Amino acid sequence: MRNGSVQHRPFFKVLVANRGEIALRVMRSARQLGLGVVAVYSDADRDALHVKHADQAVRIGAALPAQSYLNMPAIIAAAKASGADAVHPGYGFLAENEAFASACKDAGLVFIGPSPQAIEAMGNKAGAKEIMKKAGVPIVPGYQGADQSDDRMLAEAGKIGFPVMIKAVAGGGGRGMRLVSDAASLPDALRSARSEAKAAFGDPTVILERAIQNPRHIEIQVFGDSQGNAVHLGERDCSVQRRHQKLIEEAPSPAVTSELRAKMGEVAVAAVKALRYEGAGTLEFLLDASGAFYFMEMNTRLQVEHPVTEAITGLDLVELQLRIARGEPLPVRQQDIKFTGHAIEVRLCSEDAAHDFMPQSGRMERWQVPDGVRVDHALQSGAEIPPFYDSMIAKVISHGATREEARGRLICGLEQLTAFGVTTNQAFLMSCLRHPGFARGEATTAFIGAHRDELLAPRRDAFDAALAGLLLYVTNPHAPSWRAGRSLAATFPLPARIEMDSHAHELEVTRGRDGSYTVATEGRQDRFEIDQLDPDAIRFRHDGVMDSAKFLRDGDRLYLQHRGIPLAVTDLTLAAPKAAATNGGDGKVRAAMNGRVVSVLVEPGDLVTAGQPVMTLEAMKMEHVHKAGIDGVVAAIDVTEGEQVVTGKVVVEIESG
Numbered sequence: 001m002r003n004g005s006v007q008h009r010p011f012f013k014v015l016v017a018n019r020g021e022i023a024l025r026v027m028r029s030a031r032q033l034g035l036g037v038v039a040v041y042s043d044a045d046r047d048a049l050h051v052k053h054a055d056q057a058v059r060i061g062a063a064l065p066a067q068s069y070l071n072m073p074a075i076i077a078a079a080k081a082s083g084a085d086a087v088h089p090g091y092g093f094l095a096e097n098e099a100f101a102s103a104c105k106d107a108g109l110v111f112i113g114p115s116p117q118a119i120e121a122m123g124n125k126a127g128a129k130e131i132m133k134k135a136g137v138p139i140v141p142g143y144q145g146a147d148q149s150d151d152r153m154l155a156e157a158g159k160i161g162f163p164v165m166i167k168a169v170a171g172g173g174g175r176g177m178r179l180v181s182d183a184a185s186l187p188d189a190l191r192s193a194r195s196e197a198k199a200a201f202g203d204p205t206v207i208l209e210r211a212i213q214n215p216r217h218i219e220i221q222v223f224g225d226s227q228g229n230a231v232h233l234g235e236r237d238c239s240v241q242r243r244h245q246k247l248i249e250e251a252p253s254p255a256v257t258s259e260l261r262a263k264m265g266e267v268a269v270a271a272v273k274a275l276r277y278e279g280a281g282t283l284e285f286l287l288d289a290s291g292a293f294y295f296m297e298m299n300t301r302l303q304v305e306h307p308v309t310e311a312i313t314g315l316d317l318v319e320l321q322l323r324i325a326r327g328e329p330l331p332v333r334q335q336d337i338k339f340t341g342h343a344i345e346v347r348l349c350s351e352d353a354a355h356d357f358m359p360q361s362g363r364m365e366r367w368q369v370p371d372g373v374r375v376d377h378a379l380q381s382g383a384e385i386p387p388f389y390d391s392m393i394a395k396v397i398s399h400g401a402t403r404e405e406a407r408g409r410l411i412c413g414l415e416q417l418t419a420f421g422v423t424t425n426q427a428f429l430m431s432c433l434r435h436p437g438f439a440r441g442e443a444t445t446a447f448i449g450a451h452r453d454e455l456l457a458p459r460r461d462a463f464d465a466a467l468a469g470l471l472l473y474v475t476n477p478h479a480p481s482w483r484a485g486r487s488l489a490a491t492f493p494l495p496a497r498i499e500m501d502s503h504a505h506e507l508e509v510t511r512g513r514d515g516s517y518t519v520a521t522e523g524r525q526d527r528f529e530i531d532q533l534d535p536d537a538i539r540f541r542h543d544g545v546m547d548s549a550k551f552l553r554d555g556d557r558l559y560l561q562h563r564g565i566p567l568a569v570t571d572l573t574l575a576a577p578k579a580a581a582t583n584g585g586d587g588k589v590r591a592a593m594n595g596r597v598v599s600v601l602v603e604p605g606d607l608v609t610a611g612q613p614v615m616t617l618e619a620m621k622m623e624h625v626h627k628a629g630i631d632g633v634v635a636a637i638d639v640t641e642g643e644q645v646v647t648g649k650v651v652v653e654i655e656s657g
Helices: 020-032 049-053 072-082 098-106 116-123 125-134 150-160 183-201 258-275 306-313 317-325 403-416 426-434 447-455 462-474
Strands: 013-016 036-042 056-061 086-088 164-168 178-180 206-210 216-224 230-242 245-251 279-287 293-299 342-349 362-364 366-368 374-377 383-385 392-400 418-420 494-500 503-511 517-521 524-533 537-542 545-554 557-562 565-571 588-590 595-600 613-619 622-627 632-637 650-655
Touching: 013 020, 013 072, 020 036, 020 049, 020 317, 020 374, 020 392, 036 049, 036 072, 056 072, 072 098, 086 317, 098 116, 116 125, 116 258, 116 293, 125 206, 125 258, 125 293, 150 183, 150 206, 164 183, 178 183, 183 206, 183 595, 183 613, 183 622, 216 258, 216 317, 230 258, 230 306, 230 447, 245 306, 245 426, 258 279, 258 293, 279 317, 306 317, 306 342, 306 374, 306 392, 342 403, 342 426, 392 403, 403 426, 418 545, 418 557, 418 565, 426 447, 426 565, 462 494, 462 503, 462 517, 462 524, 462 537, 462 545, 462 557, 462 565, 613 650
Parallel strands: 013 036, 013 086, 036 056
Antiparallel strands: 164 178, 164 206, 216 230, 216 279, 230 245, 245 342, 279 293, 342 392, 362 383, 366 418, 374 392, 494 503, 494 565, 503 517, 517 524, 524 537, 537 545, 545 557, 557 565, 588 650, 595 613, 613 622, 632 650
């Protein structure tokens, strides 16, 4: 397979067929090369930052990806309308779609990526494994045949041996991927994986692989050019994952020796040269405890985690993509590539880690990024996080002379980052980075599963509750000024009730004659002296220590960040008691997040039992099964397939029998 048929020519304006942080990232490097940049946007992204920062922007459709960012004719038309002569696909969406690469070529546009033939061969997991197997690269045992029937899948899974992994042949990012422990679970897992793969990539085809227990996830970054040159830029360790999606990536890997790096890099470069591959690519491997590695797949695009490679090599990977697409030779040889220090990246996602990483959407009321680390994002205060796209909203990257230095800088950066208004995994990421197992460089793909409880341990600190009670009191528009001083008469204790980390706290707040505040909660009393109170921050003294916190008051909602840990607090003092069964115990199944109804699994009149799946909702490209809360009879279905619903909407009603 050769890329020689791809026509290379100068281009002067690049359309970025993507959104969010990667769109801005591509624009930055394109502008440094003197190129114009064009954005595309859906109705949900009309006011997005990547639209505002482009030279031109073109609407390509409605909010759903299938109607916009996966709409090939609309994107090609946008390139023509704007005068763009090249297209960069970013990652996700159409980045690994050979039909899109072909459509760009047919329209006279330079596709900034490999040839359609290379994408087809290596972007398809089944085809890529066959190619690698013939090239002598070790692969994970599995089934990648054309017969996709459930019976054949069951038979092949039996031959492979459980547990097995179901994987979508197209795309990545954990979509269309399921770990199956036994034969009885296979049919439902197949249905769900196919549905998710179809929605995300337009292709429901899946393969089966033996599930290798507790491996490292190691990937090798490669580049090839039109002259047949190829290099690797070392490895990245992407072992810390949830739902088969990466959360933390680092380079180099704590588990890879220089000898193993050379061996894996040699295999990767040989494959790229054999394919006459052009552009950026990544070969992904599983590395077991013995040091044996197995090829999984090749991503024929830029990776989310490319900044850690940029940090240790000093190379701009997007610039390399652009230069190679113009027909230029690789500007570096293998012997020129040096690795300096250590880099770690975390993916900040709009999700609730404490509730099974449930995607979250809504308004980011306050967004502030720290100094001293790299933050790739497309956010600003007041930005909307739509429910239609991936939950990753930013990447935070640190670089240091040593791994420990990089880890410390990243923790410090996360402590200083402010994301108020939408629940994120910020605290969970800090828990991972601080965990002794991660600090020792021992994390495998089993890391989150093995340490889930301690990583998710809720922070129910009575001091935090007291500080929240103080802030709710002093930010109340009817509260006496905190500056009133010693002449003010003491107030009577004011009772309050708050909810923090799904836990209720009963408080009493008292203003003293000396201007101090005392907050009584859960058998303790905390005394505060306020030194400064700004609209978004407070400085106070407590137990002889000057301290500070950031906050945002939004009605009965308080967002608080103290010593780096973000907390969301609700003032329940004047609220009516909650309904007893928001978990469905009242017979009503409610949407757990904003999303689209993928499938309704029951009909009116059906008998159901508590815990039985009744509906599947898709949010941020992941499927979430909703279950009955009680035994009973389905009385009503309140939604239809394809409908977009908001959090809390009743979707299925069940009457107890």
